[in-house]
Amino acid sequence: MTFRGILSSLVVTYYYVWLLMGLAYRRKCLRIERRLRNRERRMENLNELIRETDRKCISELRMDRRTFFILCEMLRDVGGLKATRNMTIEEIVAHFLYTLAHHLKNRTIGRFFFRSGETVSRQFNLCLLAVLKLQHLLLKTPEPIPENSTDNTWKNFKNCLGALDGTAIKNNPDAKGLYGVSFPYYDELSMVYSKDMATGEGAEDMTDAVQNLEEELVRVNANDEEDGEDMTSVETPRRSVDSTSSSSKKRKKEWKGKKTSSSDPLLDVFNEVSGDLKVATMSIGKMAQAMDREASNQEKARDEDPQQKLREKAINEVRRLEFTGSEVIKAAGVFVRMPDQMGMLFALPEPLRREYIVDMLRDEAARRERERSK
Known part of the structure; x- marks a missing residue:
């Protein structure tokens, strides 16, 4: 192979390398543009909910703006709720209240706030844990009516039988008793229809709920880390809207090893492009060395013929x-x-x-x- 042929091969190789680099850079720019556009629309929706008018805030979150920000401070100071690198406390609480107020699913919340279903699910559980820690402030403890109560609405019913005068009670003395009669599925039905399931033995109180939720979050986040900016397109349908998909976890673990310390997405793109260019230059250098060796071998073989x-x-x-x-x-x-x-x-x-x-x-x-x- 002559020097002109080697030079032509190098020029063509450089051309295709730069073409591929340009296509990759354009694809990264489109992805960053979509991310910035989603962030802008997300902030517009959030500002419309919590900063424009009390009427809008009450309609969507069931509380006015002052109450909303007081709740955010309580969740931060007492409940231990923390903001993340990509989400503020106000956005987390707005996600939580919007879900409860409208009884919406994971996918709908993700589309409205331009977040992935995984992020919505994780932050909802964290906010729920913080709310449960406010039980002594948000829930009023019921007090029994004292014996010496002078309340006019209560004293007239004191020591009264809980039945209305003139109520007819049917009586059937010939009815067969149920003693010894089998009751199929009694245990299963008692778990559903028993009166004391909410407050009786075996019921989960607030302390147990907080402890169980903390243990569950620790298990979920043991091998999981807070993801970066949500790269999932909001138009992409999800197979399960209420649980974290395993494929997204795998992608996030692969991306976690490639994550840089820079917070500027454009700088990250330039760093990646420069790294790819270095790799391409090294590959082209190796190709040129191989071509030189092949040309020298051909010349040597020709001289020895x-x-x-x-x-x-x-x-x-x-x-x-x-x-x-x-x-x-x-x-x-x-x-x-x-x-x-x-x-x-x-x-x-x-x-x-x-x-x-x-x-x-x-x-x-x-x-x-x-x-x-x-």
């Missing part, structure tokens, strides 16, 4: 005998077609070599005439 050396020696001998350029070309064609002619040429003495070449060219011309006549 005895037949090639004999051809060059025969051509130089024909030129030394002062033949014309056309005669040299015809003699070279004969040498390629009949290599034995070169050995015979150098076997003859030097005074006879010119006559031998003349006879060879004459025989070659006669052969061509015979081919034309046929």
Whole structure:
């Protein structure tokens, strides 16, 4: 391979490398543009909910703006709710209240706030845990009515039988009792319809709920880390809207190893492009070295070929005998077609070599005439 061929290959390789780099950069720019556009629309929706008017805030979150920000402070100071790198406390609480107020699903909340379903689910559980820690402030403890109560609405019903006067109670003395009669699925139905399931034995109180939720969040976040900016398009349908998909966790774990400390997405793109360019340059350098080795090997093999050396020696001998350029070309064609002619040429003495070449060219011309006549 000649130097011009190697140079052409390098130019074509560089062209395709830069073309691929340009396409990758354009794709990254489109992804960043979509991310910035989603962030802008998310902030517009959030500001419309909690900062424009009390009427809008009450309609969507079931409380006015002052109450909303007081709740955010309580959840932060007492409940221990913390903002993340990509979400403020106000947005987390707005997600939580919007879900409860309208009884919406994970996918709907994600589309409205331009967040992934995984982020919505995680932040909802964290906000729920913080709300449960405010039970002593938000829930009023019921107080029994004292015996010496002077409330006019209560004293008239004190020591009264809980039945209305004149109520008829049906009586059937011949009815068969239920003693010894089997009751199928009694245990299963008692778990559903029993009166004391909310407050009786085995019921989960607030303290148990907080502890269980904390343990669940610890298990979920054991091998999980807060993701970066949500890259999932809001138009992409999710197979399960109430649970975290395993595929997104795998993608996030793969992306976690590639994450940089920079918070500027454009700078991240330039860093990635420069890294890819370095890798491409190293690859092209290796290709050039391989091409150089191949060219040198071909030249070495050509120099070591005895037949090639004999051809060059025969051509130089024909030129030394002062033949014309056309005669040299015809003699070279004969040498390629009949290599034995070169050995015979150098076997003859030097005074006879010119006559031998003349006879060879004459025989070659006669052969061509015979081919034309046929």
